[in-house]
Amino acid sequence: MTNPTPLFDDAFTDFPLKRALAQVLKQRDAGARVVGAYCSYAPVEVIWAMGGVPAVLCAFSNASIPKAEETLPVNLCPLIKSSYGFIELKTCPFFEVTDAVVGETTCDGKKKMFELISEKRPLHVLDLPQCPTNEGAVDYWRHSINGFKKFLEEKFGTVIDEEAIEEAIKHTNRKNALVEQILGFGAHRPAVITWQEMYDVTSYAMVTGGSEAISKLEEIVAKLTERRDKGIHTSAAGAKRVLVTGCPVGGDVLKVLKLVDEEGAAIVGLDSCTGLKAFAGRIEEGTGDPLRAIATRYLKIPCACMTPNTGRMEVLDEQVDLLKPDLVIDLVLQSCHTFNVEAVKVESLVRGELGTNYLKIVTDFSSQDIGQLKTRIGAALEMC
Template identity: 40%
Template structure:
């Protein structure tokens, strides 16, 4: 695999290349289910024979169209997602036979109502705490409701065997990706944070999972081999940064780029799409509905209260990845993550004795100058 950088860049193009793949699969009669969030049980969707695709808006482009219906002071991720839907500029949304959402935050919850006027939307009622037996029962019931919805929509039966098989396949994918992103534990890391992110992001738009698993495993082994042979792409002096907070999209790559242009390297992503989601497996030894209920109710999202799982996870990651500094990325108008910054700052600085900074931003590129100054000063302080 002499063309290793090209392999990584191939993952970066998966989202765009996937447009054609999805159209071809639709032409073959396959069903497509659009999903927005880490709480969506993709194994259940796959067990129905449908293809789960990620819909979250990651671009500033459709926001102006979305603001014709939505308030300006709303999370850019929500506006972008809705804008892509109403303009039909996102093929994934266009080709979705069903869209699954969850009541994670008020903005998404109300946006789903509007989206439901022109798309087939099923909303899962997400309990807001993991500390209650009632919450577990509610979430399990939502799993069963989604199972029934998928069976009804697509005229299929989701058997226990089908669901178990999908759980095993998804776990194998998680293990391969986990082995890849844990390369960031090396000192210095063999990859930049942007390279790691390209692969993690591209995996969301790869539909031949067996081929993806093999490609990621082969790439990980090649990177380790080159590292053992002495190849170093990142300076040993680069400050090791952990990114936490809101989901990251292409529009927020400006933050990772500025970190790595100013003497830092992102070695770990705690956000959705990073360790928070793919770092934890589904139990293969218990009833599959119970297993996915337990997996997906324990995601360390700020919509949960108390969000003790996030504190526990951050504590482990700061130690395991030898973190020099934590950067908390907050999208404008994301109230749950914004309110939580105080708790996270107190924990990171006082209990973990690690420097911390929070960044509030949106999908525009107008704040790059300000971000460069703040990030540069933070890393210089480290």
């Protein structure tokens, strides 16, 4: 194990959210409108085509939850409570600089939270079809995305033309291909990229677009290629390999990933919407109907809100084949019923069909279960 050159040559090493905020502020200062979002289903190409910048809003801190529980049910998903608490406390710097917010109907808790924050910012909620293979699903989702486009045009007094959307699609496809290539370096043994670096890359790519993002990501690919070719590793040669799937990760829930580090294992893949999910797949170019092309691609994002969610099983199969993990950790946030129920199918696939060790973790953003988690993770790695 060696000490490789950092992938980002700036003052924000190990602080991806600060780097993301710096990128948002830089673009806002240059005149871009800031549109806040919580989810990978937000069609950011429409925002980029307007000349705007998407900002991923705060959602992963335990500190904001007590404030949220003054209004919201205690037994609600911690991600939703944390999100609302940040807004009430005015402590999310991304939300404070937004000109508008886009929501989506991925879960009941979030869509009702959007009703509460609609008085604080101009808000548009996208109605997401959750049976993506049903007849008419793509057409309806295209209609919903077009409604978002009209909202932005009316709110900001602009026109978003198809040529600009098509250009944004091309940049998205190139950016997504580079992010996938970077995350694919997790396949090397021993590891040449850490989970923190993967998280840094995806956090950067979510809020940075155009040639700047592509240039930076190409530079990172070159750095990782150099590491691989020179035998520069980020984990011990015999380290157990872990793939993390399930709910979004970030902030206080990174405690799970840090505990894996403490056990001497290497996380080689992040299969979540703060990892691979937001960047997998491509949008078809030159169709003559870019909104439909966007709709088609976004409906293939394999979130547990979808039914049937066969895409997630297909991606997991591919990731296990590519990354060769010794253990798959299925991370579920408390009260996230879709991911919790779907864990039954995930375990059956991972253990039964793929012959790989599996550990389901249900947690929140508090530190109360760290001792128990450390014991369970350690025991699961010993069995690999």
